[in-house]
Amino acid sequence: MKEKIKFEVLTSDVTNYLQKLSYSHSRISQYHSAWQRVANFMKTNELQYFTATVGENFIYYLIGDRKYDDIDRWEKDIIQCTNVLSEFIETGAVKDKRHHKFRDLKGNVGKTMQDYINYKRSYRISSLTIEEYKLRFQHFLDFLENNDIDDLKLINQQVLINYSNQLIFCTPYVRHRTLSIIKGYLRFLYDQKLTEKDYSRKVPKDKYIKQPKLPSIYTKEEVNALINSIDRSSPKGKRDYAMILLTARLGLRATDVCCFTFENLKWEKSLIVLNQNKTGNRVELPLISEIGDAIIDYLKYGRPESELPYLFLKVTSPYDRLNSSTLHSIITFYLNRAGIQYKNERKHGPHALRHSLAGVLLQKKIPVPVISEVLGHKNTESTRYYLRIDLNSLRQCALEVPTIPPTFYEGGNINE
Incomplete structure (x- = not known):
């Protein structure tokens, strides 16, 4: 791909690419809506060509001084749609991230992931949980493939640290769930004698604490x-x-x-x-x-x-x-x-x-x-x-708080 390309040409090329991947009309329309915001940003700043740097500047403009976890879900979707443009600029392709693509875990490593899912299925976990496992594994498998890791023997502590660092932009819960699933998978590999070391102990700790939240309600x-x-x-x-x-x-x-x-x-x-x-x-x-x-x-x-x-x-x-x-x-x-x-x-x-x-x-x-x-x-x-x-x-259900005798504060015996 060329390093610089006119925005309308780029979005047209990406649209054609997404159509070849059988993206729905509604999802492509959402991409167009997000890209229109990028176009407005470029017009305001008199930018004719889109580059990965332009996309990054737009994202910083969108987020402002907020943290990623504090922005709304629709803003995160705009960021994802913008990153698709940058990805297409850099690679000439777009990784299909839809759920139905997560069902096929390929290669030798992918087969062991599928074996682990079958093992967990024997414990009668729900179909939704199984789909979640496939989703997390596909993300991990993509990371391994991008780093030319196609053998279990190549997975080590540094690989796990590098993968954990890539989850920095995920929500704390998603990061926690992903690392938990990977940890269980690595333990499974060790128990099945597929790895010489138990690398589940090397998965970085995320210090996630689930805080019970009150349901959001309106009067x-x-x-x-x-x-x-x-x-x-x-x-x-x-x-x-x-x-x-x-x-x-x-x-x-x-x-x-x-x-x-x-x-x-x-x-x-x-x-x-x-x-x-x-x-x-x-x-x-x-x-x-x-x-x-x-x-x-x-x-x-x-x-x-x-x-x-x-x-x-x-x-x-x-x-x-x-x-x-x-x-x-x-x-x-x-x-x-x-x-x-x-x-x-x-x-x-x-x-x-x-x-x-x-x-x-x-x-x-x-x-x-x-x-x-x-x-x-x-x-x-x-x-x-x-x-x-x-x-x-x-x-x-509240209980009354008993009256405390004055002698308590005077250091006297509370039973007097």
Whole structure:
């Protein structure tokens, strides 16, 4: 690749490359949206050619004086999209980072990773955990390949330190999980006598401490303000209104809302019936009139013509279904429009509305098993996570502090 290339030519080449990798129209549109910010930055600074240095300067401009962990998720996505341009400039290719590519762990080292996954599968770990293992291993395997390490005998302490240093831009949790999985894998290699030394002991410690966080919640008044801020005169507003109601009133997860189909609507029984994407559990929820009316309004006056089974579609062609990150952006937009503060205090996506519904049900003294059914939890233990936000009930559990006799401060006997 040339070191300098006009921005519009570069983005066109990268778009063609992503299309060859079968990236969806919606994902490519997200790339274009991020690249437009880069284009605006270059125009402001009178830059005609994009280079890796230009990309780096744009990222510094975007982050400002904040830490990477403190920026929003949409900003991290912009950084990732910018790095794709730099990667294409440097290598003439883009590594496909989508999840379906993580299923194939190639080579001799990859085979031992797959053997470890099969070993863990015997302990009945969930399919989601298995996919996470594949994801972490593919990242580690890419690092090894980039450093010409294709034999287990070449893995040593320095290699592990170098890999750990590459995880500096990951969130503390992702870094912790990655190192934990690699550590278990290395222990497996030693137990199977595939390595002479137990390098699991050489994996750098990350000092990660999981801090229990209170669920992010919004008051009933704030949720209503959010809903009322939606302009329902446009097709987009009608769609957003119905989607947010499903999240705020019924507590559906973002993936379930985005994958919502016509078959999930049981009009004759006034029910919504679906199998949750996360748990696979079947849930039946009431099709309340507020939601039913919103869906009808969207179907009659907002939804584009399409043979897709999904209820909620993009408002512009191609009319693909939405993804969960889009719903997150939609809710963030209306929170800002409603003037609801959330930065550095509360999360601001679909799950926060789900938490808020749990809070409202707790305030109404709804039993935990019933809340568990509404939220579609596998068991009530997951629902007990929300008990910490029921402050009124917690106050009733508080014990009175006994009065301390004055003699205590005088050094006397407290029993006198």
